[in-house]
Amino acid sequence: MLNDTYDATLILNEAMKYARKLKKQKTEESVEPEKTKIAILGSYSIQFFRIILQYMLHKEGIVTDVYEGDYNGIDMALLDPESEFYKFQADVVIILPYHEDVKTLPNPFEQTESIDKKIDSVISHYADSWKRINDRMNCHILQANFVIPNLTSLGILESNYEFSYTHFLKKINLLLEEKRASNVTIIDMDQMASRVGKNNWFDHSAYFMNKAGFSMDHMPYAVKTFVDAIKALRGKIRKCLVLDLDNTLWGGVVAECNYDGILLDPNQAEGEAYRAFQQYILNLRKRGVILAVCSKNDEPVAKEPFEKNENMILHLSDISCFTANWNDKVSNIKLIARELNIGTDSMVFVDDNPAEREIVRQFMPEVLVVDLPEDVAYYRTALEEAGAFDWIQITKDDISRTEYYVEGKKREDFLMSFSDYDDYLQALEMEGNVYDLDESNIPRFVQLINKSNQFNLRTRRYNEAEIRSMISDDQYALLFVKIKDRFSDYGLISCVILKKVGMDCFIDTWLMSCRVLKRKIENMVCERIRAVANEWQCTSIIGEYIPTAKNGMVSKLYEELGFESVDTHICKTSEESRIYVLKTDSDNKLNYYIKHVD
Amino acid sequence: MSILEELQDIFRDIFDDEELVISEETSAADIDDWDSLVNIQLMVTICKHFDVRMTTQEISGFENVGDIVDCIKGKIG
Numbered sequence: 001m002l003n004d005t006y007d008a009t010l011i012l013n014e015a016m017k018y019a020r021k022l023k024k025q026k027t028e029e030s031v032e033p034e035k036t037k038i039a040i041l042g043s044y045s046i047q048f049f050r051i052i053l054q055y056m057l058h059k060e061g062i063v064t065d066v067y068e069g070d071y072n073g074i075d076m077a078l079l080d081p082e083s084e085f086y087k088f089q090a091d092v093v094i095i096l097p098y099h100e101d102v103k104t105l106p107n108p109f110e111q112t113e114s115i116d117k118k119i120d121s122v123i124s125h126y127a128d129s130w131k132r133i134n135d136r137m138n139c140h141i142l143q144a145n146f147v148i149p150n151l152t153s154l155g156i157l158e159s160n161y162e163f164s165y166t167h168f169l170k171k172i173n174l175l176l177e178e179k180r181a182s183n184v185t186i187i188d189m190d191q192m193a194s195r196v197g198k199n200n201w202f203d204h205s206a207y208f209m210n211k212a213g214f215s216m217d218h219m220p221y222a223v224k225t226f227v228d229a230i231k232a233l234r235g236k237i238r239k240c241l242v243l244d245l246d247n248t249l250w251g252g253v254v255a256e257c258n259y260d261g262i263l264l265d266p267n268q269a270e271g272e273a274y275r276a277f278q279q280y281i282l283n284l285r286k287r288g289v290i291l292a293v294c295s296k297n298d299e300p301v302a303k304e305p306f307e308k309n310e311n312m313i314l315h316l317s318d319i320s321c322f323t324a325n326w327n328d329k330v331s332n333i334k335l336i337a338r339e340l341n342i343g344t345d346s347m348v349f350v351d352d353n354p355a356e357r358e359i360v361r362q363f364m365p366e367v368l369v370v371d372l373p374e375d376v377a378y379y380r381t382a383l384e385e386a387g388a389f390d391w392i393q394i395t396k397d398d399i400s401r402t403e404y405y406v407e408g409k410k411r412e413d414f415l416m417s418f419s420d421y422d423d424y425l426q427a428l429e430m431e432g433n434v435y436d437l438d439e440s441n442i443p444r445f446v447q448l449i450n451k452s453n454q455f456n457l458r459t460r461r462y463n464e465a466e467i468r469s470m471i472s473d474d475q476y477a478l479l480f481v482k483i484k485d486r487f488s489d490y491g492l493i494s495c496v497i498l499k500k501v502g503m504d505c506f507i508d509t510w511l512m513s514c515r516v517l518k519r520k521i522e523n524m525v526c527e528r529i530r531a532v533a534n535e536w537q538c539t540s541i542i543g544e545y546i547p548t549a550k551n552g553m554v555s556k557l558y559e560e561l562g563f564e565s566v567d568t569h570i571c572k573t574s575e576e577s578r579i580y581v582l583k584t585d586s587d588n589k590l591n592y593y594i595k596h597v598d
Numbered sequence: 599m600s601i602l603e604e605l606q607d608i609f610r611d612i613f614d615d616e617e618l619v620i621s622e623e624t625s626a627a628d629i630d631d632w633d634s635l636v637n638i639q640l641m642v643t644i645c646k647h648f649d650v651r652m653t654t655q656e657i658s659g660f661e662n663v664g665d666i667v668d669c670i671k672g673k674i675g
Contacts, residue, residue, distance in 0.1 A: 009646040205654040
């Protein structure tokens, strides 16, 4: 959302009311399920940041418990192992520094090495802080960088001498990015401030009066970035962009003006603007966003520009699912979701037609609908400001995933040529195995744990630090599956966490990417789970299914694998969940067609 | 509506009290919830409502509602 679409005062007043309500609730003592624990440490006054963050997360359905550090108390909280900060044990730690924190500045014409030493000491201070936090709690850190102030002493020369304040802070910001630990996300506040303009960002009056780090006018805009990061940490990310065609990807209506008559000429302002929008979208695809087309058109007509207009930047091979027909867009978006095997809440819809946007908004509130402005030159900005694709990390698998979906279409055609499903599975020539989790696969493992919703038995979310502590605990076994077939290499697509509890082997986590359903991979995994249980000399394997709005597809999984349902209340996580047992000595042979590779 | 009446509406909304009556003499000491945090909220909301900017000197000098009224009067004429 563009900054000026926020009414900062309105949000402030609503947030203050919500804060008051929370305070009252606390005194009445309320027990709420699964709060996200957030600790905020800042070098300036962070009370309003906290209040607005809590309010905006609440609006997103995320209930929070917040620890607010003392004013300018970052170091105090971090250095004292007994501090309230460590007792709080946050899931997310937000660190908001202020440029005035950096006290040792370069002197005019100071030697490079000597300036670098000063920079190093700032950077190692942060690296130490991250390490201290990591040593004492399992959390993710959102580290804001320094907003470089709009006041200089060198004027035009500020960017010409390495002893300048601006140059010094720029370098610090750059090094923060380079040195970040894997569970640290740098939030680029300097960039945020630049977007609204630094003369608007800083409110010097408010700084002197209340130690406000920046203007209240931009608080909701700034906080939204943190809200998006926290949503991403909780697995709420969007991965598919659904695009309209006419007047969205090109100017004009292709059915009327033909594939070569649409506005897409780089020598003409409007055409260039549409091309710039296509380029922006292509860049999204390159970073792993799946593209789909949803257009009211006859399919051959809609595809013609992609095939024949040489000014097109997007090609058919970039589009993982192409729907062009005369059905309503809501049905088509649902169809795309089914074809790609993704949840509709991971989709973003872009259309120039306000009526189409309204219908999608109304019938599919879970889809993020981007309002394109009238001016095509600002299409990119609208999509950018929607913050639709804020992920907490990108893995190599994300980048190549877009390919899988395109390959997936070929696979479907291939499937049509078999009448027996087992013949099909054999012909896929799958190769893969179940492996013990090792260092290099941790990022993808954590990512999958935090975003799988459908094939996910218990939907437990763990961060990287928690996974690491399980690896070093011999009561746990962490397994993953890698698979490839004759069409593509899927990489890491399934995660399992087993816990030894006395004579039982408990399946704490079992999930799988939806790209590889119905391949009997679960049979291979089950075989391995039994092997681990036998190694541990357990007599039973215990599985639990915790129903959510999305994981209906695995409600029968344990039964299909030969587990027996037990009527018990012991160890049930929720009232609706079901417990299953498989005796390790039971006779239970499951078939699959995956060639083992090491 | 006079400036004082408009301020009263803002105060009622912010303190969530429809019965609240303020006068030029009302100060932070008279309203329980009027702490430094709410004071900032008040200033932001008042500036936005009357579309005025207040200087550091002006805000620091406010002793009661009357001072705020005078300041606004001086700005919107």
